Amino acid sequence: MKAMTMFTALVAGQQNNAHYPNPHTVITAADLEAVTRLDHVVAEYVGGRRSAGSFVTSNCLVMDVDNSHTEEQSDWVTPASLEERLAGVALMTATSRNHQRAKGAQSARPRFHVYFPIAPVADAEAYAGMKKQLAARFEFFDPNAIDAGRFIYGHNDPSITVVEGERTIDAWLADAVDEDVFAQWDDATQAIEEGSRNATLSRFAGRLLIRLGTTDEARDLFDRKAARCNPPLPEAEVESIWRSATRFAKTVENQPGYVPPADFEASLDSVRPADYSDVGQAHALAKAYPDLLRYSEATDWLVYYDGVWYESAPAAQAIAQELTERQLAEAHALLEDAKDQLAATGAAMLLASMSKAKAQAMFNAAQQEAFAAFEDAKTYVAYALKRRESRGITNCLKEARPMLLTTPEQLDADPYLLNTPSGTYDLRHGAASRRDHAPADLVTKQTSLDPGTDGAHLWQEALGVFFQGDAELIAYVQRIVGLAAIGQVFVEALVIAYGDGRNGKSTFWNTIARVLGTYAGNMSADVLTIGGMRNVKPELAEAKGKRLIISAESEEGVRMSTSVVKQLASTDQIYAEKKYKAPFAFIPSHTLILYTNHLPRVGTMDAGIWRRLIVIPFEAKIEGASDIKNYADYLYTQAGGAILAWIMEGARLIHAEDYHLKAPARVVEASAAYREENNWFAQFLDAKCDLDPGLSERAGDLYQAYRAWAMSTSGWARPMVDFNATVEHHGFTRKRTMHGMFVHGLALKNEFDN
Structure with a gap:
């Protein structure tokens, strides 16, 4: 059995898990059994995090067989009957967790996964395309399980079968496609006359029409091929073969997903550089991946997947490698085309019978053109192979930086856009404003889940506990959190959530932060206080693009650094730098939250600092029956979507109110008392x-x-x-x-x- 690489999670049966960090080489039944006891994937993903957009490579194709295509038991597929249908194809199977169990309205029946070894694939669309072809060809394969980011549940009792075969499923598919396209008319034409002439011309006509379409060039090459028949076929039979081929070719052209030859050739040419230099390769990279790859001096390489741009030099390297794979495939295709042209024009026969120099001297114009294309394709193959070396990848990325340059100011520039896993929203207009992701938005952040309504009553109950049923205070806090969701500072403030322990302040803010995903970040409390000797610029840099910054639990008696707070709670530029990166400036987009049991001392009565300080009292006592262990996790899992919807509604409300934030009496009193104490x-x-x-x-x-x-x-x-x-x-x-x-x-x- 050809080796397959699979990756396991640390858990089994966890639908929300996306991390599969542990690689396994699968050759034997025992290897597969060990993998299938855990949740697993059969592809490598960027950072080990599963998604179609982070697909890196795979040498295994997995398909689901649920036998949901029929209720006739005699038509149910088993590993044994699958082996018969795919004779000679190497595969392994493992029963699924619902094998021989009722599932929904369906009765118990064989259910299993099929693992096919394949040649390594580095293109997610090509990988999913193979699965789509299989699902279209065999109705028992689940058509809803064909994306490139699929995971398989693990379970404790898998049953494994191994089918040793001489062929891989990708090779089988490639042959099957060629056979299908012209099998019907090829079989019919073979009956015209005994021998191989009809079949040979039929197959040749098919290849020409696929590659060139119904063109004069295709007909000319076909006639040249027909002229080589010995003895010659009657002209009427040659014409009949051509008409039969063109009729069936038109049927193929009308099928969904058909790509015209001109468009297909254009798509291949798109990855060939204008010149074979580092700069030429960089231009090819920038042209091929403008919506997947960007560069910024402040962040280094940015790669786009699943609706968000994220920093990853290795992922950028993988894209540069993928370009060379596409170029190599294109070069080999051109080389094969050139060989066909050499044969069709007779140049190949001349080259085989005499030296290259003598053959070239005898070439006619068509043969010279075919030979030039052949030499050009060989040069392209050599170039593509050279580009796959480490130096070639490094130089390409280096020269591509100015071509894909994005400034820090362009990233996350739209303050009202909130990016979620399923789409983006305009916070001014609420949940009705959803639209699909767009790379041009240049968002580098994403919430951890989508807005929803499930668990809304749980969240309302929690708010009642946190804020002791004070509706005015709850409405105020909702607008504060709504402000935090907007990527622009409309209220310069440090919000201090203050109260003794076990009152819900950390649960509330940590749940909000978790829902907001990468829009939220943390900051050490000592950044906000006097006495720290370390460089805070790297931590300030992490605030770029964030919308909620949380600092937790300042120590008793510490003094607030009013200069840092003024800088963070303002609309003025912040100068910062990430470690080992170029310094940069950015306009704050965040709301700053400090939750603490001890209010920091403020050493000035300057109105500039006191107008920024908002104290929200947390005075509840959560204990006894109302004290749920891991309450933040409980709220997130049971009501996360409803919490995000509540946040978005807060943003819509504060925008509709023109960002006039009216503090309730409890906030006014707590803030005044804090000022008086200081x-x-x-x-x-x-x-x-x-x-x-x-x-x-x-x-x-x-x-x-x-x-x-x-x-x-x-x-x-x-x-x-x-x-x-x-x-x-x-x-x-x-x-x-x-x-x-x-x-x-x-x-x-x-x-x-x-």
Whole structure:
């Protein structure tokens, strides 16, 4: 048995799993049995993540046999009867998990999967095309299981059969197609006269019509072939063979999926470079894959599949390799065509009977043209083989970068577009705005699931628990989350979800983030606080294109870095750089969330920072019967689509309200209390000073008193320059006299006074 490569997951029976990282070489029944006990795929995918768009290569074709095509038991297919139908074809079978069990309304019957070894295929469409051909030819193959991203459920009791054959199914299909196209008229014409002349002319006419169509060139070549018959066929018989072939060719042309010869040749020529250089190959790559491959200095290579552009240099390399495979196939096809032309024009006979130089001297115009095409095809074959070397792949990608260049600003540029696995939505118009994916959208993010209605009541119940049934607060939070789904900052804010433990804040925000998929990201809490010594630019770079950034659990007593918060919660450009990549600037598109048990201290009363801080109180106590283990997982699996629909509705509502966000009383009160708690100057005045226009205090003594008070209460004191600026900001005047600098309007309390 020819080896087949399969990939297993770590689980069995998990429909939502898409990760198949473990390769297995399957040759024996024992090999296949080990694989089929787990969920598995028979193709390699980019990063091991299954989808038709991430298809890399496969040397195995798998087909489903459910026997759902008939209720007649005598017509049900078994591995043994399949072997008879595909005589000589190598295959292996494994029973499925529903083998001899009732399935839906259907009774128990044989159900199994068929694994065919094939020559390696690196094109997902070609791979799916073979499955489609088999399903069209044999009605017992499931026609709904023919995509290139198919996975097979594993189960504990597979039964394996092995059929050793001399042929592979892809070779069998190729021969079957040729036989089918002209079998009907070929059989009929063979009865005209004994011998091989009729059959030979029939097959030759068929190849000509497939390749050239009903053209003068095709007829001329056919007549030349007929002239070589010995003894010659009567002219009427030759004409009858040609008419029969053209009639059946027209039948083929009318079949769905037929590609005219001119279009077919054009599609082949499209991957041939204009010149055999690195730049020529790069142009061929850019022309062949404009909707699959892009380059950006900030991200390196971007590859498109399943409706999203993602960063992957290996995937770009795979596409460059695929181009060389297409070129090699095209070159070999041209070479075979050239050989046919050499034979048809008689040039091949001359080359076989004398030296190349003598033959060339005797060539007529048609023979010279055929020989030139032959030499050109050989050169193309050599070029394609050379391009498949590592240096050729590397040089092609290097030269293609400016041709496929995309700026960071072009990526995720439409703030209202929300990309989901099944399509994209305009958040201004809600669920009714769905349209199909388009590579030109240049989206690099995608939600983890599609919007839906299943589990909507569970989500509403959860909101009632999280926010204690406060409808006004729930509506406000829905609009906050809706703002986060939009890729443009309309409200400059750091949203702080605050409360003691076991109140649902982490469950709520982590569920929202999980639903939003790669639109959401995380940021270390120490980026937002003072004291960190590390370079934060790489972490800032990860915010590019994100719409929800979550930071979790700041430590008690830490001070907020107001400069970083202002930068992240703004519409001004952020300068950042990914590790080992070029620096770049981007306009923020995210909403920043901090959920914490401890509010960070804010060391300034600057209105620029306080207008950005929104405190959402989480005051519920989730315990006892209302405490579901792994509640975030439960909500995601049971109500994920409904949660996304709720988020999208929040975006539609806040847009309809022109982005005017009106805070409910609980948010206003919590934010005001937070500001009051951080008004250190008011607290100092209350604790250490008497206030009266007639009072004054030496400036140095006032600062020392403040410093002692600050160190005793918070362990940190502001420098004198900041302290003096705050004093003047609050309306106290500083005047220098012959006795020193004094502050007027206050005086330190006598520590002996009550």
